Amino acid sequence: MAGERRAEVGEEIVSEALAAARAAQAPVDDIVGMEQYNSLPRRILVTYLPLAVFVFVLLFPFYWMAITAVKPNHQLTNYTDYSPFWVVGPTLEHIRYLFLETSYPGWLWNTILVSVASTVLALAASVFAAYAIERVRFTGARVTGLLIFLAYLVPPSILFIPLAFIVFQVGIFDSRLALILTYPTFLIPFCTWLLMGYFRSIPFELEESALVDGASRWQILTKVILPLAIPGLISAGIFAFTLSWNEFIYALTFISSSENKTVPVGVLTELVRGDIYEWGALMSGALIGSLPVVILYSFFVDYYVSSMTGAVKE
Amino acid sequence: MAGSSRGGLIYWLTESRNGLGLIFMLPAAVFLLCLLTYPLGLGVWLGFTDARIGREGIFVGLENYIWLFNDSVFRLSVFNTIFYTVVASVLKFGLGLWLALILNEKLPLKNFFRAIVLLPWVVPTVLSALAFWWIFDSQFSIISWVLMKWGLISAPINFLGEPWNARWSVIAANVWRGIPFVAISLLAGLQTIPQSLNEAAALDGATAWQRFRRVTLPLLTPIIAVVMTFSVLFTFTDFQLIYVLTRGGPVNATHLMATLSFQRAIPGGQLGEGAAIAVAMIPFLLAAILFSFFGLQRRRWQQGGSD
Known part of the structure; x- marks a missing residue:
C-alpha cells in the first residue's frame, strides 16, 4: 500500500502541502527549502x-x-x-603512581607491541587477498569476497571460548603471541573489505598498460598498485591498529599474568582492588590508554572519516 | 590445468589467474580457516560436550541446551539481551539520525564538530566505560549531585545497584558510544542526496517534515539498512560495557548472553555450557541480520520499482 502511494510522490506532496496550508493557515516560513531563509532564532x-x-x-x-x-x-x-x-x-600524583608503582608501563608496551604486530600481519595478508579478489579475479573471487564480508560479521563473543581452547592446546596461553595471532581474525576481514573498495577505485588501464609494457603480475602489484593504494593502506592500518588497541575479550580470556596484560585489561583487573576505588589512578589509566588512539585519530581524521563512510557505503 | 613439468606449475602459480589468486589468497585464507572457521565449528561442537578447562569433554548431545532452557538465569539473559539490543538500537538510530541531520546543515566549524563527535567511538570501550562507572557511582555520581543540587531528587540515585536502573544505565552508556558511528555513517549517506531534490520538493510546497519523510528518508534507506545491521549485531554481542559496569549484576539483571557465556566458561570453567550459550546467540544474530537487512532492503526495492 505504502509502496503504491509513493509512486505519485510528487503529486502527493503537493496535495498534502496544499491541504495542510489551507487547513492551518500557518506561517509559511517552514516550507522554504534553502537554509539561508531560516531565521536566526529558529x-x-x-x-x-x-x-x-x-x-x-x-x-x-x-x-x-x-x-x-x-x-x-x-x-x-x-x-x-x-x-x-x-x-x-x-x-600529577595519580599519573606518577600509575607509572612508577603499577605495571602500567608494561601494559602500554604490550598493547603497542600486540597492536603493531597484529596490524602488520593483518595488512600483509589483506593486501594480497584484496588484490586477488578485486583484480586477479580468479574463479570464485566474488564468492570469496562475500565470505570475507561474512567473516567480519562473526563476533568475537562467539569465538572466544573455542579460541581459548585452541590457544591452550597450542601452548601459547598467557602469551602476547596468542593475541598477535588471534587479532587478525577480525582485522583481516575488515582490512580486506576496506582495501577491496580501494583497489576498485584504481583504473584498470594502469594495470593493462603495465602488462603491455611487459611487467609481471608481481611488478604490477608492487610498482603500480601499492604506491597508488597507500592512502587505503594508511586508513586500513589506522583502523586495524585502533581495533587491536581497543580489543578486550580475547585479551581478558587468553592472558592471566599481570606482565602480559594489555591496557584495557590491566586497568580493569589490576587497578580495581576490593571496595576502595582509586578513581584518580583509574581515570588517569583510562585517559593515558585512550591518548594514543586519539592522537592517531586526530592526525588522520580525514582518512578515518572518509574510509569509515566508504566502508559503510559498500 | 597445471603444467606437467615443474616449470609449468611455477608458471601456473605466478602467471595464471587461478594460480596467482591461490597464492595471493593463501595467507589470509590460512589465518581465517584456522582461527575463524575452525573455532566456529569447534564452538558448535563444544556446545554438545561437557568440556571443562583443561579437560576435553565427551559428547553429551543436547544436554547443555536442555539444561540452559530450564535455567532461569539463561532465560533472563536472553530477555536482557533482546531488551538491551532493541532499546539501544532504536535510541542510537533516532539520536544518530538527528545528529546526522544537524551536522548536514550549514555550520561554522563543521569539520571540527564532525571530528570531535566521533571521539566516543574511537576511544577504547573499556576505558570510556570506566568513566561511566565513575559517573554512575552509587555515592559520588556527578549526575546525582547535579540533580540533588537542582532539588530534583533527595538522595543519590543507585544507578548500577537496582535492576531497572542498571539496565537503563548500561543502555545509556551503550547509546552514548554508538551514536557517533550511526551519525557519521548516516551523514555520509545524507551527503550523497542531491540538494536539488530537496529544493524541488520545497518549491512544490513540501514542509520540512514532508521533505524529510518523502525525500530524505527513502533515499537514505539503503545506508540505514547497512548501518543498523552492524549496530544491532554489535549491540547484541556486546560484552565489554556490561563486564566493566555491572558484570551482569545486580542479581543477573544486566547479564547479556555474551557476559553469561564468559562467566560460565572462563571463571566458571564450564567450557561446554559457555559454548552452548554462545551458539544459542547465533540464531538470534541471523534473525536480527535478516530482519534489519531484508526488512529495509524490501522497501528500497519498492521504491526502485516505483521510480
Whole structure:
C-alpha cells in the first residue's frame, strides 16, 4: 500500500502541502527549502541548541575522566568544599603512581607491541587477498569476497571460548603471541573489505598498460598498485591498529599474568582492588590508554572519516 | 590445468589467474580457516560436550541446551539481551539520525564538530566505560549531585545497584558510544542526496517534515539498512560495557548472553555450557541480520520499482 502511494510522490506532496496550508493557515516560513531563509532564532532552536547538547553529552565523560585524573585525592569526593567540575591545584600524583608503582608501563608496551604486530600481519595478508579478489579475479573471487564480508560479521563473543581452547592446546596461553595471532581474525576481514573498495577505485588501464609494457603480475602489484593504494593502506592500518588497541575479550580470556596484560585489561583487573576505588589512578589509566588512539585519530581524521563512510557505503 | 613439468606449475602459480589468486589468497585464507572457521565449528561442537578447562569433554548431545532452557538465569539473559539490543538500537538510530541531520546543515566549524563527535567511538570501550562507572557511582555520581543540587531528587540515585536502573544505565552508556558511528555513517549517506531534490520538493510546497519523510528518508534507506545491521549485531554481542559496569549484576539483571557465556566458561570453567550459550546467540544474530537487512532492503526495492 505504502509502496503504491509513493509512486505519485510528487503529486502527493503537493496535495498534502496544499491541504495542510489551507487547513492551518500557518506561517509559511517552514516550507522554504534553502537554509539561508531560516531565521536566526529558529536556527538556534533547531540546530545550535541540539548540537550543543549532543556535543556536551558526547564529550562530558572525557572531561570528567580528565578532571578526575588530575584531582588531588582530598577533592575527589568532597563536593561540598570544592566544585566537582573544576580542580584546585591539579596534581600529577595519580599519573606518577600509575607509572612508577603499577605495571602500567608494561601494559602500554604490550598493547603497542600486540597492536603493531597484529596490524602488520593483518595488512600483509589483506593486501594480497584484496588484490586477488578485486583484480586477479580468479574463479570464485566474488564468492570469496562475500565470505570475507561474512567473516567480519562473526563476533568475537562467539569465538572466544573455542579460541581459548585452541590457544591452550597450542601452548601459547598467557602469551602476547596468542593475541598477535588471534587479532587478525577480525582485522583481516575488515582490512580486506576496506582495501577491496580501494583497489576498485584504481583504473584498470594502469594495470593493462603495465602488462603491455611487459611487467609481471608481481611488478604490477608492487610498482603500480601499492604506491597508488597507500592512502587505503594508511586508513586500513589506522583502523586495524585502533581495533587491536581497543580489543578486550580475547585479551581478558587468553592472558592471566599481570606482565602480559594489555591496557584495557590491566586497568580493569589490576587497578580495581576490593571496595576502595582509586578513581584518580583509574581515570588517569583510562585517559593515558585512550591518548594514543586519539592522537592517531586526530592526525588522520580525514582518512578515518572518509574510509569509515566508504566502508559503510559498500 | 597445471603444467606437467615443474616449470609449468611455477608458471601456473605466478602467471595464471587461478594460480596467482591461490597464492595471493593463501595467507589470509590460512589465518581465517584456522582461527575463524575452525573455532566456529569447534564452538558448535563444544556446545554438545561437557568440556571443562583443561579437560576435553565427551559428547553429551543436547544436554547443555536442555539444561540452559530450564535455567532461569539463561532465560533472563536472553530477555536482557533482546531488551538491551532493541532499546539501544532504536535510541542510537533516532539520536544518530538527528545528529546526522544537524551536522548536514550549514555550520561554522563543521569539520571540527564532525571530528570531535566521533571521539566516543574511537576511544577504547573499556576505558570510556570506566568513566561511566565513575559517573554512575552509587555515592559520588556527578549526575546525582547535579540533580540533588537542582532539588530534583533527595538522595543519590543507585544507578548500577537496582535492576531497572542498571539496565537503563548500561543502555545509556551503550547509546552514548554508538551514536557517533550511526551519525557519521548516516551523514555520509545524507551527503550523497542531491540538494536539488530537496529544493524541488520545497518549491512544490513540501514542509520540512514532508521533505524529510518523502525525500530524505527513502533515499537514505539503503545506508540505514547497512548501518543498523552492524549496530544491532554489535549491540547484541556486546560484552565489554556490561563486564566493566555491572558484570551482569545486580542479581543477573544486566547479564547479556555474551557476559553469561564468559562467566560460565572462563571463571566458571564450564567450557561446554559457555559454548552452548554462545551458539544459542547465533540464531538470534541471523534473525536480527535478516530482519534489519531484508526488512529495509524490501522497501528500497519498492521504491526502485516505483521510480
